[in-house]
Amino acid sequence: MALRKVSLPKPLLAASALLLTALGFFLFWPGLNTATTTTPLVVHRKTGFQAIVGELSRNGTIQSKWPVLITGSIIPRLHSIKPGRYFIPPGMSNFMLLYYLHSHKQDEVRITLPEGINLEKVARILSGKLDFDSTAFMAAASSERLLRRYNIKAKNAEGYLLPGTYDFAWGGSPDAAAGFLVKRFRKFYTDSLKTVTARRGMNETGLLTLASIVEAETPLDTEKPVVASVYLNRLKKNMRLQADPTVQYALGGTARRLFYRDLVADSPYNTYRHNGLPPGPICNPGTASILAVLQPAETGFLYFVATGTGGHNFAVSLKEHNENIKKYRQARRNTTP
Known part of the structure; x- marks a missing residue:
């Protein structure tokens, strides 16, 4: 049996065409509901779609909320808007506004x-x-x-x-x-660095702890392997590290000049009072400090003190170290107004 072609009544066709035209005008006509100047919008994490539309209305991006809410209902995927700071171009259609927010690259x-x-x-x-x-x-x-x-x-x-x-x-x-x-x-921290760490008899925490002390002692990458050698030499001889930055960490607050009374602070991080490494890192070391601990300079140094003019003087013996301290104090006197 042949199928009979069904045609819609002309008034219904006209109404459908009119409805589609109106929908297209509503969705895509530029500047119908949006501002004529660029407007800023801040979207915080976990902000819902309706709240975002409310902010668009408050900041003057749109004249009315309901056209945008209806557009979002027609195309639900446009509800997904990333957190960020937006500068919305003027004269957008309802669809283009939501599409811009939905597809905009991450801030x-x-x-x-x-x-x-x-x-x-x-x-x-x-x-x-x-x-x-x-x-x-x-x-x-x-x-x-x-x-x-x-x-x-x-x-x-x-x-x-x-x-x-x-x-x-x-x-x-x-x-x-x-x-x-x-x-x-x-x-x-690759497998090869993990192997070097184990070969030196250290674990990951110990490596980062010592590297953090080295980092806190000197900003000079060229000095870091030498500073690392001092602390490694002291550890081998079971000498206390006596690292000032560990005392600063134990005291907390803003870094300041240390006094002798600070060196007796009761903390496991105070390496003047406790042997070995502190319980964990005292800061976040960079790669140069980590590598300095894994590839230290070969020295017999057990002491170091600032030169007073940048960098440090290193010493093998306490006698030599005391001489370097005198040099440091003299340098400070020379630079103090």
Whole structure:
């Protein structure tokens, strides 16, 4: 039996065409509902679609919320809008506005984390440029989940947050930022470096702890292998490290000039009171300090003191060290107004 062709009544066809035209006009006509100037928009993490549309209305990007809400209902995938800071061009249609927000590339911020800063300072730098606070980052870097995921046998990720210049997602989570930095260390710390660490009779925590002390002692990459040799020589002789930066870490707060009374601070991190390495890193060392511990200079040095003009003087004996201290004090007197 032949199928009979069904044709819609002309009034219904006209109504359908009119409806499609109206829908196309509603969705795609530029400037119908949007501002005539560029407008800024900040989308925080976990902000819902309706809240975003509400902010678009408040900041003057759109004249009315309902056309945008209806557009989002027609095309639900446009509800997915990344956290970030947007500058919305003028004269967009309802569809193009949502498509722009939905497809816009991730808002990234380039941040430099210097060598030798501790966990608290990392948190302060990141929170000053990204959309989370320092307390949240501290919590993320100390969470059982992160420590277990990256096999960190410590109370937090101090020492594992590899310094460098990186691009971070502005709206990313503190967990993602902490994990990213630990992964940078994991990528650097190759199997061959793990082999060298084991050959030197150290574990990962010990390596990072000593590297953090070296990092805190000198900013000069050329000096780091020599400084590392001093501490390794002292460890071999079962001498206390007597590293001033460990006392600074034990005292907490802003770094300052140490006094003799500070050297008796009751802390496992105080290497003037306790033999061996402290319980963990005191800052986040850079790659040069880590490699300095794995590839130290071959020296007999057991002591060093600042020159007063940059760098350090090294000594094999206590007598020679005391002479270097005199030189340091003289240099300070010469440079003090």
